[in-house]
Amino acid sequence: MKPSTAxxxxxxxxxYFVAGQLGLLLAIPQGFASPVWPASGIALGALLxxxxxxxxxxxxxxxxxxxxxxxxxxxxxxxxxxxxxPTVIGSGAALQAxxxxxxxRRALGFPVPLDDGRSVGxxxxxxxxxxCLLNATLSSSSLWVADRLTSDGYSxxxxxxxxxxxxxxxxxxxLVLIGVA
Numbered sequence: 001m002k003p004s005t006a007x008x009x010x011x012x013x014x015x016y017f018v019a020g021q022l023g024l025l026l027a028i029p030q031g032f033a034s035p036v037w038p039a040s041g042i043a044l045g046a047l048l049x050x051x052x053x054x055x056x057x058x059x060x061x062x063x064x065x066x067x068x069x070x071x072x073x074x075x076x077x078x079x080x081x082x083x084x085x086p087t088v089i090g091s092g093a094a095l096q097a098x099x100x101x102x103x104x105r106r107a108l109g110f111p112v113p114l115d116d117g118r119s120v121g122x123x124x125x126x127x128x129x130x131x132c133l134l135n136a137t138l139s140s141s142s143l144w145v146a147d148r149l150t151s152d153g154y155s156x157x158x159x160x161x162x163x164x165x166x167x168x169x170x171x172x173x174x175l176v177l178i179g180v181a
Contacts, residue, residue, distance in 0.1 A: 007059040013048050015039075016061025016093075019172070023164065024069060031069050032143060033136075033161035036111075039065070040135075040165040041172025043097035044127050046175070048110055049180050052101060055094045062090035088142045092135035099132030100169065128169040129162075136162035 003011070016091060019039035027034040043058040067085035103126040114120050140158040143149040149157055 007054055008054055009060070012043070012050075012057025013060040013064065014056050015046070016058055017064045019168075020061060020065035021068070023168070024065070026164075028160050029157065032149065032157050033140075034164045035167065036171075037045055037161075037164035037168040038082055038172045040093070040096065040132065040168035040172070041166075041174075042176055043093060044100045044131070044169050045173040045176025045180075047097050048104065049099040049176065052098055055098055058094040058097050059090040062093040063087070066090065077127075085142060085146055085148065089139045092138040092142075094134040095138075096131055096165065099134055100127040103127065103131060124170055127173060128166045131161050132165040132169060135165055141167050 016039045019042050020037075023034040023036075023037040023039055024031060026036055039061065043061075046054055047055070063086050066089055101110075104112070104123055107122055107126055108119055112123065114121055114123060137159050140149065140154060141162055143157065144151070144154050
């Protein structure tokens with residue numbers, strides 16, 4: 001029996017949250033970015049295998065990670081930035097997974113056999129370094145605009161975010177694909 005879309009979204013939410021908690025163990029000071037973010041690879045793998053309709057699971061999982069990172073939920077109602085930042089970050093994570101899935105499907109099709117160097121390289125490049133530019137830029141810039149990140153810290157946060165998401169995709173998306181094969 002195939003699980004419902006709602007059940008699949010909840011499962012992806014839980015998987016993203018757990019993977020995000022693991023990624024936070026390596027986060028740079030202030031917890032904005034991690035050099036390894038397994039959740040990005042799980043998100044891309046899930047959208048590739050189960051379809052784009054699961055994107056809300058990425059958004060919800062990211063929101064839960066952000067809320068757990070910053071303490072109780074009352075801190076998010078004190079000002080607009082506290083409420084909007086987790087939503088922007090979560091939206092960036094979902095858009096990044098959607099972009100990666102779109103780029104891979106458009107360039108290679110899916111499922112793709114990944115049986116030669118060209119297809120493996122294109123898969124990893126499109127889903128990893130290229131698509132991961134999106135959330136690193138959107139989230140770091142949002143944190144900077146909201147004055148949660150200094151100009152001096154922006155470059156480190158952006159680079160760490162991009163590298164973390166990219167490594168997450170390069171390592172964990174193949175594991176998702178292997179796990180469902």
